[in-house]
Amino acid sequence: MLVVALILNIMFAAPEQGQQQAPPVPQPFPRSGPAQPTPPRPAPQQPTTPTPPPRTAPASPVPAPDEAEALPTQATLGMPIYPGAQFIRSYYAGRGQRYYIFGSAALFGDVVAYYRNVLKQRGQLVFEVPATHQFDIGKFEVETMAFPPGVTVKDFQSEVSKGFPNPTPGALPERFPTIIQVVPSILK
Numbered sequence: 001m002l003v004v005a006l007i008l009n010i011m012f013a014a015p016e017q018g019q020q021q022a023p024p025v026p027q028p029f030p031r032s033g034p035a036q037p038t039p040p041r042p043a044p045q046q047p048t049t050p051t052p053p054p055r056t057a058p059a060s061p062v063p064a065p066d067e068a069e070a071l072p073t074q075a076t077l078g079m080p081i082y083p084g085a086q087f088i089r090s091y092y093a094g095r096g097q098r099y100y101i102f103g104s105a106a107l108f109g110d111v112v113a114y115y116r117n118v119l120k121q122r123g124q125l126v127f128e129v130p131a132t133h134q135f136d137i138g139k140f141e142v143e144t145m146a147f148p149p150g151v152t153v154k155d156f157q158s159e160v161s162k163g164f165p166n167p168t169p170g171a172l173p174e175r176f177p178t179i180i181q182v183v184p185s186i187l188k
Contacts, residue, residue, distance in 0.1 A: 103176030108155035
């Protein structure tokens with residue numbers, strides 16, 4: 001008797017052949033009005049190779065990593081550079097701005113004292129460990145700038161680090177105890 005009930009249950013529950021319905025398309029909730037019929041599904045297509053998106057040129061030229069960069073000066077940056085600081089590299093910051101990174105063999109406190117004297121402002125200690133001091137120069141314009149113009153000094157010497165490695169092989173010093181980041185206003 002149990003077997004007969006099971007067979008009848010399967011027969012009536014199974015849909016007739018050829019009249020299978022596709023699962024309903026999910027609809028957003030809540031919905032007012034009558035339910036809409038499900039649209040027919042398109043036939044599957046052969047996979048095609050995706051076309052790469054069109055490339056757009058950056059707002060300002062970005063040098064290639066191996067391309068030699070001109071050494072920035074106080075005149076080109078519009079900001080003072082610590083005496084004896086070595087230019088390491090510049091990076092595109094977006095919106096026509098660049099970050100200029102310099103390494104210095106001087107101690108963090110000496111570099112901060114120099115910028116306090118030259119810029120005639122105290123700046124602010126952003127982090128105590130690792131010591132990072134920031135001097136904001138000029139007005140930050142959200143519409144045209146990616147980063148506020150200024151000078152940031154970072155202490156790279158600690159119990160676990162002897163300094164920032166000099167990227168030029170065989171150059172002295174081997175490690176910079178202090179790194180200086182200069183972000184000028186947009187260069188024209």
